[in-house]
Amino acid sequence: MPHAFVHLYPELETAIESSLVLTTTERLRRNLIRAYNDAQLAAGRTAWATPSVLTVGTYLAGLYRALRRHNPELPVLLGAEAEYALFRATAPAGTADLIPLAQEAWDLCHQWGIPIETATFGATENGLTFSDWSERIGRRLGNQNAITRAE
Secondary structure (H helix, E strand, O other): OOOOOOOOOHHHHHHHHHOOEEEOOHHHHHHHHHHHHHHHHHOOOOOOOOOOEEEHHHHHHHHHHHHHHHOOOOOEEOOHHHHHHHHHHHOOOOOHHHHHHHHHHHHHHHHHOOOOOHHHHOOOHHHHHHHHHHHHHHHHHHHHOEEOOOO
């Protein structure tokens, strides 16, 4: 089993034992848990509580889902598989191989507040394809009362 690349300082170990710890990436989350588990084994422990370590995205999605339980009118938050299916269903003919790139562009535009419209992206054929595709995605999301994780 590979070793974790995270160095577990005593303060971090204490935080993991007593708090929810948020990380920016899934890889960092896994490595932090691995480092904690390695430290428990090195201390001679045979059992310990599972640490509460989540990515920020997972944590926020959980908060949103909890909020939606109390306010069902809020849009449904699509998971990764549903987002991919949405992009696939709305993809222009012959662009299935571009779905991951379109998803990344969609995410970046929403994260940075860049409006996805023809005026912004229509200067090139690729930009026009993306803005048209995004318009179809937006309409479908509106019809389904749903949002993507980037939104």
